[in-house]
Amino acid sequence: MSNKIYSNSKLSVFKQCPMKYKYQYVLKIKKRTIGIEAFVGSRVHETLEYLYSKILSKDQIPTLGNLLEFYKEIWEDRFNNKIKIVKNEKTKEHYFKIGEKCIKNYYDTNKPFANDGTFCIEKPIHHTTKYGDRIMGFIDRLEWSGNKLVIHDYKTGSNIPKNIHDDRQVCLYVLLCKNKYSEVDNIVAKWHFLRYCKTFTSFRTSNELDDLESEINSIIQEIENTKIFDPRPNKYCPWCEYKYICEEGEGDNKKWF
Numbered sequence: 001m002s003n004k005i006y007s008n009s010k011l012s013v014f015k016q017c018p019m020k021y022k023y024q025y026v027l028k029i030k031k032r033t034i035g036i037e038a039f040v041g042s043r044v045h046e047t048l049e050y051l052y053s054k055i056l057s058k059d060q061i062p063t064l065g066n067l068l069e070f071y072k073e074i075w076e077d078r079f080n081n082k083i084k085i086v087k088n089e090k091t092k093e094h095y096f097k098i099g100e101k102c103i104k105n106y107y108d109t110n111k112p113f114a115n116d117g118t119f120c121i122e123k124p125i126h127h128t129t130k131y132g133d134r135i136m137g138f139i140d141r142l143e144w145s146g147n148k149l150v151i152h153d154y155k156t157g158s159n160i161p162k163n164i165h166d167d168r169q170v171c172l173y174v175l176l177c178k179n180k181y182s183e184v185d186n187i188v189a190k191w192h193f194l195r196y197c198k199t200f201t202s203f204r205t206s207n208e209l210d211d212l213e214s215e216i217n218s219i220i221q222e223i224e225n226t227k228i229f230d231p232r233p234n235k236y237c238p239w240c241e242y243k244y245i246c247e248e249g250e251g252d253n254k255k256w257f
């Protein structure tokens with residue numbers, strides 16, 4: 001049993017590269033750069049949060065034009081020299097337009113938002129598993145659709161998993177909501193892949209949620225028993241915020257230890 005709180009991204013970083021996990025979560029080294037793909041994702045999430053904050057406060061529902069204006073303002077306000085474009089052939093404008101397309105796709109598919117059942121956005125939910133592991137997740141949006149609880153998550157990246165049913169994040173969010181809203185029988189997850197205007201719906205059985213708790217426990221055991229966090233070079237190294245330190249990237253980590 002651990003006192004630490006784990007999230008899906010924390011577990012995924014460890015599985016991707018133990019060295020990166022050490023830099024980020026053990027040594028807590030400040031990131032010097034942010035990949036522009038992550039920057040786009042954050043701005044799109046903020047824009048959709050703005051949309052639903054207006055819906056929740058029964059304010060006037062923003063038009064698509066209002067949302068795109070909001071997106072442009074926060075993009076210009078937050079953009080700085082830490083934002084890194086890894087794919088040299090692409091421009092800042094290219095990524096700006098991807099964000100615009102994500103917002104437009106979402107708006108056109110889901111308008112007019114008049115009878116929307118959203119009851120909370122950007123919600124942190126915690127849970128302690130039967131193994132005593134403490135886990136948490138930030139849910140983009142929760143909605144009532146009749147007596148069904150719908151978990152929404154927005155994705156702006158270019159990758160769509162082959163089988164959403166195998167996705168650990170989806171399952172983890174269902175587990176968190178099953179425990180938080182234990183009186184609700186019907187909980188589904190909707191993953192919105194905004195670039196492609198595609199939405200996948202998934203649900204989980206009790207056995208699958210039990211299996212997830214067991215899987216999470218074995219990853220946490222592995223993390224907590226690790227003495228040497230080795231680098232594990234992978235296809236995402238060019239985006240790694242710690243490659244300036246790591247010998248597998250472009251750094252000299254002897255300077256850091």
Ligand code: SF4
Pocket residue numbers: 017019020231232233234236237240241242243246247248249
């Ligand atoms: S550059 Fe690659 S190997 Fe090095 S810490 Fe980052 S992900 Fe791991």
